[in-house]
Amino acid sequence: MTELNQLDLYKEMVRIRQFEARVLNEYHADKSPAWDIGAGLIPGEMHLSAGQEPAAVGVCAHLKKGDAITAPHRPHHFALSHGVDMNAMMAEIYGRTTGLCKGKGGHMHLFDPENHFSCSGIIAQGYPVACGHAMAFKRKGTDHVAVAVAGEGAANQGAFHESLNLAALWNLPVVFVIEDNDWAISVPRSASTANTSNADRAAGYGMPGVRVENNDVEAVFEAAGAAIDRARAGEGPSLLEIHTVRLWGHFEGDAQAYRGAELETLDERDPIPAYAAAIGLSDDQVAAIKAEADSEVDAAVRFALDSPVPTADDALLHVFA
Amino acid sequence: MKDARAVGVVANPASARDIRRLVAHGSSVTAHQKLNQLRRLMVGLGRTGVQQVLVMGDRSGIAIGLVEASGRPSGAGWPSVEIIDEDLTNTAADTVNATRRMVAAGVGVIVVLGGDGTHRLVADECGLTPIVAISTGTNNAFPIPLEPTVAGMAAGLVAGGRLDVERVARPAKMLEVRCPGSGRSERALVDVAILNTERIGSGAVWEPGTVEELFLCFAPPDGIGLSAIGGHLQPVDRHEPVGLAIRLAATGPPPSGAPTQRVAAPIGPGLIAEVDVASWSKLAVDQPVTAATTSGTVAIDGERMFRFDSELTVTLRADGPLVIDVAEAMEFAARSGLLTGPVAT
Ligand SMILES: Cc1ncc(C[n+]2csc(CCOP(=O)(O)OP(=O)(O)O)c2C)c(N)n1
Ligand SMILES: [Mg+2]
Numbered sequence: 001m002t003e004l005n006q007l008d009l010y011k012e013m014v015r016i017r018q019f020e021a022r023v024l025n026e027y028h029a030d031k032s033p034a035w036d037i038g039a040g041l042i043p044g045e046m047h048l049s050a051g052q053e054p055a056a057v058g059v060c061a062h063l064k065k066g067d068a069i070t071a072p073h074r075p076h077h078f079a080l081s082h083g084v085d086m087n088a089m090m091a092e093i094y095g096r097t098t099g100l101c102k103g104k105g106g107h108m109h110l111f112d113p114e115n116h117f118s119c120s121g122i123i124a125q126g127y128p129v130a131c132g133h134a135m136a137f138k139r140k141g142t143d144h145v146a147v148a149v150a151g152e153g154a155a156n157q158g159a160f161h162e163s164l165n166l167a168a169l170w171n172l173p174v175v176f177v178i179e180d181n182d183w184a185i186s187v188p189r190s191a192s193t194a195n196t197s198n199a200d201r202a203a204g205y206g207m208p209g210v211r212v213e214n215n216d217v218e219a220v221f222e223a224a225g226a227a228i229d230r231a232r233a234g235e236g237p238s239l240l241e242i243h244t245v246r247l248w249g250h251f252e253g254d255a256q257a258y259r260g261a262e263l264e265t266l267d268e269r270d271p272i273p274a275y276a277a278a279i280g281l282s283d284d285q286v287a288a289i290k291a292e293a294d295s296e297v298d299a300a301v302r303f304a305l306d307s308p309v310p311t312a313d314d315a316l317l318h319v320f321a
Numbered sequence: 322m323k324d325a326r327a328v329g330v331v332a333n334p335a336s337a338r339d340i341r342r343l344v345a346h347g348s349s350v351t352a353h354q355k356l357n358q359l360r361r362l363m364v365g366l367g368r369t370g371v372q373q374v375l376v377m378g379d380r381s382g383i384a385i386g387l388v389e390a391s392g393r394p395s396g397a398g399w400p401s402v403e404i405i406d407e408d409l410t411n412t413a414a415d416t417v418n419a420t421r422r423m424v425a426a427g428v429g430v431i432v433v434l435g436g437d438g439t440h441r442l443v444a445d446e447c448g449l450t451p452i453v454a455i456s457t458g459t460n461n462a463f464p465i466p467l468e469p470t471v472a473g474m475a476a477g478l479v480a481g482g483r484l485d486v487e488r489v490a491r492p493a494k495m496l497e498v499r500c501p502g503s504g505r506s507e508r509a510l511v512d513v514a515i516l517n518t519e520r521i522g523s524g525a526v527w528e529p530g531t532v533e534e535l536f537l538c539f540a541p542p543d544g545i546g547l548s549a550i551g552g553h554l555q556p557v558d559r560h561e562p563v564g565l566a567i568r569l570a571a572t573g574p575p576p577s578g579a580p581t582q583r584v585a586a587p588i589g590p591g592l593i594a595e596v597d598v599a600s601w602s603k604l605a606v607d608q609p610v611t612a613a614t615t616s617g618t619v620a621i622d623g624e625r626m627f628r629f630d631s632e633l634t635v636t637l638r639a640d641g642p643l644v645i646d647v648a649e650a651m652e653f654a655a656r657s658g659l660l661t662g663p664v665a666t
Contacts (some may be wrong), residue, residue, distance in 0.1 A: 208337060
């Protein structure tokens with residue numbers, strides 16, 4: 001298993017948070033009302049993952065070049081942790097030609113074939129794709145793994161169950177990661193799901209299922225390391241459900257009236273200051289790490305803003321028909 | 322004054338879902354299976370005259386599922402079910418809170434379904450209220466697998482006063498670990514392990530190479546977990562007034578001693594480790610011993626709990642929770658004819 005490096009885990013969580021905090025600001029800077037999603041320099045819906053960094057950082061710490069991740073509509077934390085280029089990501093978010101999809105995809109469609117990273121706005125669709133990656137890895141005789149990520153809401157989709165079934169049947173090197181943030185848009189888990197843990201569902205398909213509580217990056221790191229090692233060693237698929245927290249709205253512009261009193265407790269549940277305290281970082285260290293992340297993010301925003309906007313003619317390029 | 326007709330039930334929703342399913346061959350116990358166990362328990366409790374059950378609330382649908390099931394035709398004859406769900410946190414604190422409230426309500430018995438950790442939390446709070454300890458999972462030393470129907474009958478007979486608690490329950494041993502430097506103190510029902518790792522991480526202990534010292538309340542040779550290491554050096558049963566202290570010849574830096582013995586110990590489900598032992602000795606009740614290690618992490622009953630960097634003392638105590646021996650209780654019930662009688666004509 002990869003050695004745990006607390007400072008690296010912390011820095012990566014901060015890097016993601018600063019990226020998203022900046023996207024949040026830039027996104028709202030030119031939208032009025034906030035839900036006018038077509039307006040401004042960053043068009044379209046925006047699903048940010050603040051609070052869920054431990055899941056991405058704990059899992060991706062064990063991945064190597066050539067391993068695959070399929071992420072859902074809330075993809076930034078996994079993309080950044082998996083090594084997707086921040087400039088190309090930011091440019092895609094701004095809809096520029098230097099973006100990962102030449103500005104045609106936006107934030108929910110970050111495709112990076114070189115890093116085997118993809119995501120999609122159609123929830124749970126990444127599960128079968130991850131099984132495909134895993135089948136290819138297995139047939140080629142490599143020790144690569146595929147990681148499929150989605151929310152607890154997505155785990156009620158047929159594609160999730162079909163994928164668990166096939167992965168178990170074919171003993172594929174895939175790790176199914178469920179980020180349980182208690183909400184699927186405005187629907188609490190208790191209103192949608194007969195199982196209270198997807199670890200239980202894994203048991204039904206004959207694969208190990210583990211639930212990590214408390215949004216703890218080191219606990220995620222250990223469990224993910226064990227699951228990924230198993231997959232590399234040919235021991236087959238497993239499922240990791242991570243109880244995490246969505247600190248912001250489902251999408252930007254979501255007033256979150258449905259969350260009631262929970263909204264007041266969110267600051268206390270932020271995993272980043274909690275981890276800084278747990279590993280004993282000083283205020284100066286925290287500030288320096290944040291400043292380093294900010295300068296990387298500044299450069300990415302500058303790169304995006306300096307990049308060309310697609311022309312009308314570009315609409316006809318890179319299409320099938 | 323105990324209310325003989327009420328019984329408390331603590332079922333840990335989180336047991337059998339941790340990393341041991343990945344690093345060993347731990348089995349999964351689903352929330353639905355736990356609810357099913359509680360249904361069987363209710364039949365045993367109801368049939369032996371228990372009127373009311375106070376059940377710990379949870380966010381896994383177990384307690385709510387039980388209330389719902391009690392309203393179905395198949396729930397006829399069950400005790401009434403009341404959920405203790407004030408201030409739920411979805412953490413171990415729920416077990417502590419619920420146990421306190423059960424004791425305050427004067428329940429006659431508390432039935433616990435969970436692993437070593439769940440039982441430890443109950444043990445810290447249950448005082449003189451006897452417990453029935455049921456294992457849900459595969460990596461437990463303290464609770465044992467029991468059929469809840471039968472365990473419910475035993476609990477009901479004790480709660481109703483038809484079985485004398487003195488005859489069928491005995492106090493468990495506990496280990497008290499104190500770190501005067503930090504003021505931290507915890508109690509263990511099975512083992513205290515001193516690890517040379519700095520990480521708490523997922524909690525579970527599965528790498529024997531990280532263990533420097535081990536203190537055991539009991540050491541069954543047929544047990545599973547760290548206590549099995551002791552079981553093969555010097556078997557100690559649950560009721561003997563001694564414990565064990567073991568220095569492992571871990572791979573780490575001093576104070577690891579030179580190995581003198583190698584034990585093949587089943588330290589987890591499907592996980593047998595070759596463990597090198599430097600020395601071991603018996604622990605006497607109420608005699609504090611000082612750990613040789615002065616920094617690292619303390620694991621209580623197989624869960625990494627806290628870091629320390631000063632002296633630690635460990636003391637064996639004989640005043641743990643009163644545990645009902647279900648086999649003994651049922652044998653006594655049989656000999657006393659508590660569940661037999663003439664055919665009504
Ligand atoms: C197949 C499909 N159905 C419905 C939607 C609309 N939708 C977008 S996000 C979402 C909820 C997802 O919840 P969850 O899987 O818990 O992920 P989270 O947003 O909490 O990260 C829904 C229903 C969709 N994108 N795709
Ligand atoms: Mg969700």
